[in-house]
Amino acid sequence: MAAEKRLHTAQPSLSRQLRDLELEVGTDLLARSSRGVELTPAGRAFLDHARLALNQAAEAVAAARRAVRPPKTSFSVGFLTGQEVEWLPHVTNVLSSQLKNIDFRVSSDFSPDVAEAVQRGELDLGFSRIEPQPDVSYKIIAHEPIVVILPSDHPLAARSEIDPRDIDPESFIGYSETPHVLRGIVERYLRERGLFVSPSHFLDGFATGISLVASTRGVTLLPAYVEPLLPWSVVSRPLTGNPPVIEIAAGYRTDNPSPVLHSFLEKIDELIASHAATPRLMRPQR
Numbered sequence: 001m002a003a004e005k006r007l008h009t010a011q012p013s014l015s016r017q018l019r020d021l022e023l024e025v026g027t028d029l030l031a032r033s034s035r036g037v038e039l040t041p042a043g044r045a046f047l048d049h050a051r052l053a054l055n056q057a058a059e060a061v062a063a064a065r066r067a068v069r070p071p072k073t074s075f076s077v078g079f080l081t082g083q084e085v086e087w088l089p090h091v092t093n094v095l096s097s098q099l100k101n102i103d104f105r106v107s108s109d110f111s112p113d114v115a116e117a118v119q120r121g122e123l124d125l126g127f128s129r130i131e132p133q134p135d136v137s138y139k140i141i142a143h144e145p146i147v148v149i150l151p152s153d154h155p156l157a158a159r160s161e162i163d164p165r166d167i168d169p170e171s172f173i174g175y176s177e178t179p180h181v182l183r184g185i186v187e188r189y190l191r192e193r194g195l196f197v198s199p200s201h202f203l204d205g206f207a208t209g210i211s212l213v214a215s216t217r218g219v220t221l222l223p224a225y226v227e228p229l230l231p232w233s234v235v236s237r238p239l240t241g242n243p244p245v246i247e248i249a250a251g252y253r254t255d256n257p258s259p260v261l262h263s264f265l266e267k268i269d270e271l272i273a274s275h276a277a278t279p280r281l282m283r284p285q286r
Helices: 002-007 011-025 041-068 083-094 111-120 180-192 206-216 224-229 259-266 268-277
Strands: 030-033 036-039 073-080 102-109 125-128 136-151 220-223 234-237 245-253
Touching: 036 041, 073 083, 073 111, 073 259, 083 102, 083 125, 083 224, 083 268, 102 111, 111 125, 111 136, 111 245, 136 180, 136 206, 136 224, 136 268, 180 220, 180 245, 206 220, 206 224, 206 234, 220 224, 224 234, 259 268
Parallel strands: 073 102, 073 125
Antiparallel strands: 030 036, 125 245, 136 220, 136 234, 136 245
16 A cells, blocks of 8 residues: 555556566565565665666756756846845836746846946846946936934934034045945035045945944944844934935846846836835834
8 A cells, every 4th residue: 555655556566566677687676574575785786776867867857858948038137235125026026927937137236336237238237326337228216315324322313313514524434436426425415514524434335334333333324225224233314404315226238138128127117116105114213
């Protein structure tokens, strides 16, 4: 009965096949006794090789099936690091009817690197700042307010909004060359208010910035999309008045023949509306 259930073979048929196999091999593979059936040394040796042969046969079948199956279309999307948390669910929703038929690849990097990868054709679609590149077009999909990032026990953290004039210029964490779009926006914002900072530390991405705030007890300005990613030792607060904003854009090459890209661009307004209608994942601020 066990043979019938596990091997889908009737007991007499299985016994006959085993006897035929032993005749072909020329030795007993099973030792039969009143206590049951167990493998002989020859049977154990045969079993090891038989398993290998079965695995190779299964691989051969899979390879043959792959050979007659058309290859999947590749579609690569790159995100400014951190943006994938917020935007990837919306992208997959827009492409939901196509995902099972494409080789969907996702990566993240600094904004200039995402744009360069789009320009080189390594990415079909890039979510980044507007980084001018030959042959790369952009569609603005969101405007992110810039907020103050500071330690949770900082005196300014007790306020619901922070006036930039109250930020200690020497505690401000500045920006390297990498986030040049963000740096330009913040520097212009401070300059227009007659404020000048003298940073001793510089961030090249949001992760570095958050780490510097936590470790140096400094203060910096970052796009609001980092808020769900802050550790409990770091909080965000809005700026008073009209805060600066930074654009999030979808970059692509207009000469890219990808039908998946064309389909996505036809639905990009749907993606923008979906994102706008989704509340930002916020944790309580302390």
